[in-house]
Amino acid sequence: MFFLLSKLLDFVLLPTLWLVGLLLLAWLARPGGRARRYCLGAAVLLAVLGTNNVLLNEVLLAWETPPVALAALPPADAAVLLTGITKHDKSPPDRVYLGRGADRFTNALWLFRSGRVRRIIISGGSSAVLGASPTEADELRTLLRLAGVPDSAILVEDRSRNTHENALFTKALLQQHPDIKSLVLVTSAYHERRALGCFARVGLHPRPFPADFRGSDRSWMPNYWLMPDSDALTLWSLLLHELAGYVVYKVAGYC
Numbered sequence: 001m002f003f004l005l006s007k008l009l010d011f012v013l014l015p016t017l018w019l020v021g022l023l024l025l026a027w028l029a030r031p032g033g034r035a036r037r038y039c040l041g042a043a044v045l046l047a048v049l050g051t052n053n054v055l056l057n058e059v060l061l062a063w064e065t066p067p068v069a070l071a072a073l074p075p076a077d078a079a080v081l082l083t084g085i086t087k088h089d090k091s092p093p094d095r096v097y098l099g100r101g102a103d104r105f106t107n108a109l110w111l112f113r114s115g116r117v118r119r120i121i122i123s124g125g126s127s128a129v130l131g132a133s134p135t136e137a138d139e140l141r142t143l144l145r146l147a148g149v150p151d152s153a154i155l156v157e158d159r160s161r162n163t164h165e166n167a168l169f170t171k172a173l174l175q176q177h178p179d180i181k182s183l184v185l186v187t188s189a190y191h192e193r194r195a196l197g198c199f200a201r202v203g204l205h206p207r208p209f210p211a212d213f214r215g216s217d218r219s220w221m222p223n224y225w226l227m228p229d230s231d232a233l234t235l236w237s238l239l240l241h242e243l244a245g246y247v248v249y250k251v252a253g254y255c
Contacts, residue, residue: 015050
């Protein structure tokens with residue numbers, strides 16, 4: 001039920017949906033009436049603020065966990081790689097398709113290749129709402145093996161469907177591997193705060209190693225300040241979903 005509600009929340013927190021709704025209300029309202037003016041005004045305001053790159057970037061910079069330099073990260077026994085970065089809407093199904101968050105995978109691989117971690121724990125089950133699909137953990141294990149990571153250095157937790165379960169099932173997996181005592185948590189920078197809280201709640205305290213940054217360095221270039229960005233609406237949806245998820249997890253006692 002919690003998984004289905006999270007998918008519904010994704011839909012409800014779409015600024016594009018709000019924009020379409022306001023325009024539809026304006027179209028249905030009486031011509032020249034106050035309701036139409038209010039709806040059109042709200043739609044214009046939402047479009048202007050929602051595509052403002054500077055405003056969005058400042059919010060992202062305030063929320064995302066700051067990057068961590070490799071040199072500043074002490075060696076650890078394992079990196080926990082959270083899934084949520086593969087796609088299942090593309091054929092043929094004879095390979096793994098990565099989405100925007102592929103930095104999670106490449107950063108975990110980087111940690112292993114640089115000798116910062118000895119193992120990689122992949123945590124994440126199927127993301128399908130209905131029906132069966134390959135687990136994301138198995139898909140990422142395939143990519144790690146193709147990248148030359150030995151199977152003996154890969155651990156898989158493929159039951160979890162949300163961040164709370166990532167933490168719970170990773171802890172259960174670690175009980176079978178008492179030699180793993182120190183962890184690094186690899187997930188998207190906007191998600192790292194909630195993930196760290198969930199892991200701390202179950203008694204695990206990994207070091208953060210955020211990836212997949214959606215915010216960018218500030219710039220004095222004119223296009224940074226003046227050009228509207230249509231992709232900003234998608235990022236607002238992502239950020240609003242994460243903020244709402246963080247609040248819900250806090251209330252539920254998950255983080």
